[in-house]
Amino acid sequence: MPQATGTRRVTAADIARSLGISRATVGFVLNDTPGQTISEATRNRVLDEAKRLGYRPHTAARALASGRTRIVLLVLPDWPLDFNLRRNIEEASLALDEAGYALITYTPHPTGQARPLWESLQPDVVMAMAPWAPGQVESIRASGVTRIIPDPDAPIEAEWREEGPTLQVQHLAALGHRRIAFAGSADPRIADLVALRRRLTTEAAATLGVELAGTADIELTDASAQVMLTEWRSDGITAIVAYNDDVAAALVGAAHRTGIAVPGDLSVIGHDDTPLASVLEPRLSTIRVDTVGLGRFLAQLALSAVEGRPEPTVGPDLRVALVERASTGPR
Missing domain, CATH: 3.40.50.2300 (Response regulator)
Known part of the structure; x- marks a missing residue:
């Protein structure tokens, strides 16, 4: 069968027709469905044909089926994007990417009229780097997101202390x-x-x-x-x-x-x-x-919420150090 062309997405049905096997078998292979007795030869044929035809998974459909979008939404306060904040975000993004998740940042502005991204993206987790603004938690929950960090229902912990x-x-x-x-x-x-x-x-x-x-x-x-x-x-x-x-x-x-x-x-x-x-x-x-530790800490918090991993027990709040250079000297 000739390769599917044009702008139409290659589907599992295309692969099944090309190989002359059932759509169910192709689906089991592409989704790596457990408990199926499919030979290694057939599995390899399906994967090779999928690659030849240019098959790409339909991520939206997979998200609908699995109940996950593999998106973590980080709500930023309206702060300038200084060096430390950029490094925190970069490290959190890298750690989440290694686990198969995408980090997206969003900064609500007091005068903004844009639709909140948690409504558009349906992320697995919504996190914040500052206390929740009035109405934000209610809006996030109304959009169907249940994993919110910090947990608005948890007891307020002692104030984080900078050293x-x-x-x-x-x-x-x-x-x-x-x-x-x-x-x-x-x-x-x-x-x-x-x-x-x-x-x-x-x-x-x-x-x-x-x-x-x-x-x-x-x-x-x-x-x-x-x-x-x-x-x-x-x-x-x-x-x-x-x-x-x-x-x-x-x-x-x-x-x-x-x-x-x-x-x-x-x-x-x-x-x-x-x-x-x-x-x-x-x-x-x-x-x-x-900054590396804080970024990784944020990522671990998100992964603990969405994948049931243990929460990180030690935060990076005490990991600061004096760097003595030439701008200070004895009195």
Whole structure:
């Protein structure tokens, strides 16, 4: 029989007609149906003919039959896609792909009118990296999705605690700095994250006997950084804990342009250990976060929900480390 041509999808029936065998036999082979007594020779004939004719499985039909789409939908908060977030997503995507699942990300916007992707895709799991917004859980359940992470019905666990700000303050305290400042990002999309790191910096400073003598959120511009540097230097501040490496880099650049020596006059420590931290001069002391571990942790959570695997028992929240470079020095 000639090969099926044109735009029509090659079906199992085409393969059966080409080989002169039953459609059921072809279906059993293509679906690897257990409990069937099909000879190895027949199995190989079916697979070879399927390849010759260009047969491709009908994924939508398979999903309907199995009850799975093999899609994991990750709902992202409306944050900038910074280095760490991109790495988290990349690692989660790789781990899920290795298990045969596709990771799709979706960012709902407060003013958006688009139909939620969980309605269009019917994913096996819907995950979020931040607390669920009002109405989202109800919308997800109404679309027929039952696997939701974090579980909205589970008891609220203790707040996840970042260790990075504590390590930043400990490092500066060990160098002899006693009057420090916290520089956050003025990006309104991450105001909650900035507030968390500011609070943790305040707590760490109080524990270590260091005075947090200044705190402000800056724009990533030379003018904004220079204003705060002038004010903090006049207040006798000798070191700055930055929300992330971008903020730290803005401060270091402004310091150079205003004649403030880093680290001779002022120490600056960033957070995240982005590529920028290792190429800026002076190279940034910073906090390295286990982005690979967090991405893999997210993937394991999804797989535990859809495949009944044991949940990962240890999260990556404590896997941070100080990276000491040239932007911090002794008081």
